[in-house]
Amino acid sequence: MTSILNKSRLNMLIVGPGAIGSLVCAQFQEHYNCYAYAHRPDLELAEQLINHSDSPAEAKQQSLQPSLTTLKWQAHTSIPNLSIDIIWVCCKAFHSHRMTQQLLQQHPKAIAILLHNGMGPQQALSDEFAERVLWGATTCGAVKQSSHVFCQTALGQTQIGYPTPQPLPTLVKQLIDDCSQTTPFLGLTANPNIQQVLWHKLLANSVINPITAYAQCNNGDVLAPEFTADVAGICQEVTHLMRQQDIKPPADAVAFVRSLAQLTANNRSSMAEDVRQARKTEIDFILGFLLEQARQTGFATPFISRWYQRIIQHSQTDA
Numbered sequence: 001m002t003s004i005l006n007k008s009r010l011n012m013l014i015v016g017p018g019a020i021g022s023l024v025c026a027q028f029q030e031h032y033n034c035y036a037y038a039h040r041p042d043l044e045l046a047e048q049l050i051n052h053s054d055s056p057a058e059a060k061q062q063s064l065q066p067s068l069t070t071l072k073w074q075a076h077t078s079i080p081n082l083s084i085d086i087i088w089v090c091c092k093a094f095h096s097h098r099m100t101q102q103l104l105q106q107h108p109k110a111i112a113i114l115l116h117n118g119m120g121p122q123q124a125l126s127d128e129f130a131e132r133v134l135w136g137a138t139t140c141g142a143v144k145q146s147s148h149v150f151c152q153t154a155l156g157q158t159q160i161g162y163p164t165p166q167p168l169p170t171l172v173k174q175l176i177d178d179c180s181q182t183t184p185f186l187g188l189t190a191n192p193n194i195q196q197v198l199w200h201k202l203l204a205n206s207v208i209n210p211i212t213a214y215a216q217c218n219n220g221d222v223l224a225p226e227f228t229a230d231v232a233g234i235c236q237e238v239t240h241l242m243r244q245q246d247i248k249p250p251a252d253a254v255a256f257v258r259s260l261a262q263l264t265a266n267n268r269s270s271m272a273e274d275v276r277q278a279r280k281t282e283i284d285f286i287l288g289f290l291l292e293q294a295r296q297t298g299f300a301t302p303f304i305s306r307w308y309q310r311i312i313q314h315s316q317t318d319a
């Protein structure tokens with residue numbers, strides 16, 4: 001008999017019930033109670049996730065029918081005194097610290113798993129809540145298709161772990177185990193070196209996101225000769241900062257970033273979309289975070305500084 005069938009249903013709270021939040025709900029709703037944190041009173045939850053068994057492009061080519069998953073989540077405010085076991089933090093990086101801090105205080109049994117892009121809130125929350133905070137990074141992709149529908153655009157991997165090596169709580173091991181036995185939406189795995197995973201993702205986001213946001217182009221356009229010097233310059237600065245933090249950079253940082261740009265060539269980065277839709281970007285948690293690291297060590301970062309300024313001048317900055 002599987003582990004899923006042996007246990008009572010646990011309560012999960014999804015903070016930021018957007019694209020990534022809908023994947024978390026789809027992944028766990030059969031065996032866990034999924035609640036979406038209502039950060040505003042008029043929040044309407046999406047009802048469906050369109051999921052292709054393969055990449056959407058491949059599915060289209062092969063005329064595969066997408067599968068539809070009905071999302072069974074409820075708004076959290078309607079259930080007072082609910083005891084939460086797991087908090088999935090799927091909001092944007094600029095909401096993460098305040099929301100997670102508040103919810104971990106309100107739910108003293110809960111463990112938070114942070115899935116947003118960028119860096120900064122992770123360390124601050126671990127400093128305050130220690131082993132109640134797990135760090136995560138996902139290569140899954142999802143977008144909003146209409147007001148009540150999200151679409152999974154990439155079936156990737158979601159890695160979670162503690163920033164310093166220590167055993168995962170039984171409950172978290174159970175989640176990973178359960179995921180491996182059901183339809184994969186998140187591809188959840190444990191990684192004892194999650195800091196490295198997050199820094200490598202930060203490297204990619206430091207190059208692809210600002211360039212695509214500023215030039216309003218697809219990820220693949222970052223490979224164009226006009227950006228070669230910027231790609232190399234940002235990579236050189238980020239890898240220097242990684243080494244200063246004792247994080248091992250990819251063997252060839254430029255090749256690493258270029259291969260990700262190639263892999264996601266027809267996609268638009270999250271920052272490109274945020275700028276296009278005049279939404280606040282996560283620049284302060286990507287290049288802003290790196291600028292703060294550089295400031296602390298006195299390392300000059302002309303490429304990071306230039307691209308940070310470009311995005312700040314180019315985008316909306318309100319909360």
Ligand SMILES: NC(=O)C1=CN([C@@H]2O[C@H](COP(=O)(O)OP(=O)(O)OC[C@H]3O[C@@H](n4cnc5c(N)ncnc54)[C@H](OP(=O)(O)O)[C@@H]3O)[C@@H](O)[C@H]2O)C=CC1
Pocket residue numbers: 015016017018019020021039040090091092093095099115116117118138139140141142143144270282
């Ligand atoms: N989508 C993707 O493919 C990927 C996204 N990521 C990262 O995951 C994170 C989430 O991205 P994504 O799901 O795309 O973003 P979405 O915009 O789809 O979702 C964010 C959600 O947060 C909600 N929100 C707004 N304000 C608050 C608040 N104060 N407290 C809590 N929640 C709030 C939004 O609701 P409202 O309707 O009010 O705006 C929305 O439901 C980001 O860091 C992103 O970079 C990482 C990899 C891939």
Ligand SMILES: CC(C)(CO)C(=O)C(=O)O
Pocket residue numbers: 117204205208209219260264267268269270271
């Ligand atoms: C890896 C990349 C650039 C994929 O689009 C991403 O994480 C983002 O858009 O934020």
